[in-house]
Amino acid sequence: MTYSGDVSPGGAPAVRELDGLTITKVSVGPMDNNAYLLRCRDTGEQLLIDAANEAPRLLELVGDAGLATVVTTHQHMDHWVALEEVVAKTGARALVHADDAAGLPIPAQPLTDGDTVAVGDRELEVIHLRGHTPGSIALLYRDPAGVPHLFTGDSLFPGGVGNTDRDPQRFGQLVDDVEHRLFDRLPDETWFYPGHGRDSTLGAERPSLPQWRARGW
Template sequence: MTHEPWTGDVTPGGPTALRVLDEVEIRKVSVGPMDNDAYLVTCRREGAQLLVDAAADPDRLLALVREGNPGARLDVVVTTHRHRDHVGALASVVAVTGAQTAAGADDADAITETTDVPIGRRLHDGDLVVVGHATLEVVALRGHTPGSVALAYREPEHARAPGAVPGRVHLFTGDSLFPGGVGRTSGPQDFTSLLDDVVARVFDRFDDETWVYPGHGRDTTLGAERPHLDEWRARGW
């Protein structure tokens, strides 16, 4: 699958892009000076919502929440990692919505130090995050930061919505995996750690139709990236 799945604009500063699946709707906006991608996952049956990275522009993110649920219900904000460009709106969004907070266990204290927002749930590899009738699995990807996490949502086997693929995984990767490579690391040891996790916990587990939603820029699929894994390891970034 190589087509762009979204309806709407996916350019930085553009309006919301929307993807409708059987159980959930996924909305994407680009916010802040570093064009961070923020994603809202909405359970279509219950209206429960999860925000991936309250990165910047709290007014835009709160409008996004209302687009998903006119009652402005937001159940949880998951922060993929500790870097400042991914937490700039966290305090404001949580203050307005009362949403719970979650982040990788090894990044949680650093996020609180930066934002003054306590992290209510410290995530580990294999944990589950439930949003209404939808479940997302935590995938820890160590290297970009010690506590970086991705979230994997799998379409139900009975999926019938237009464009749905039964069993397909949708993976929100933060800054750990992009089109063309893994995220930036501070040295060879962290690069090896990140690539090893990405290979073992992502490419070895999920098939080529898995859709990847990174923290910046355009989406990709595992099928598009898989042929380049050896190249990434050889170049060291």
């Protein structure tokens, strides 16, 4: 089946096969959070982005292959409800940006902008996007055989940047980081995977950047 990225709580995962990486997207309740299981096709090593909720379901997704790493995109609780149980049952290392580490229920290794996180033979680049939370991050996979793939947490969605509680300073920081650290660096065909809802591409959203700035959210 062609990957669409459309998932719903309790529904079937969506699976995307890249040349060296398999991406499995699943939605968990009650807040329709997306969790992403990445598997290196050469080594079989797996990494989970946001152990958001429904630990038994995420563990079933992981299966017998084991889990090496869980990366939490930011400190909001709906993105880590299952983290403690998933880590306890798999032995995976937990990673989060240093500025959000205090908001997690378990100790996690700190990340910073520009770090790389391995998934077997593949690498994800950490991009710090300030504003939704102090330590929000995106994870970038530059597919050598295709387009870039970007996991944006709650910092970028189809239709706008993440919630900044109508704080002009936080909004300005976030929209600046999203524009300069994502849109200015990456091509239109970059596919991005948000923390809730449907995927999009940077090209589909790029024309709306001035509108986002003008409306202030």
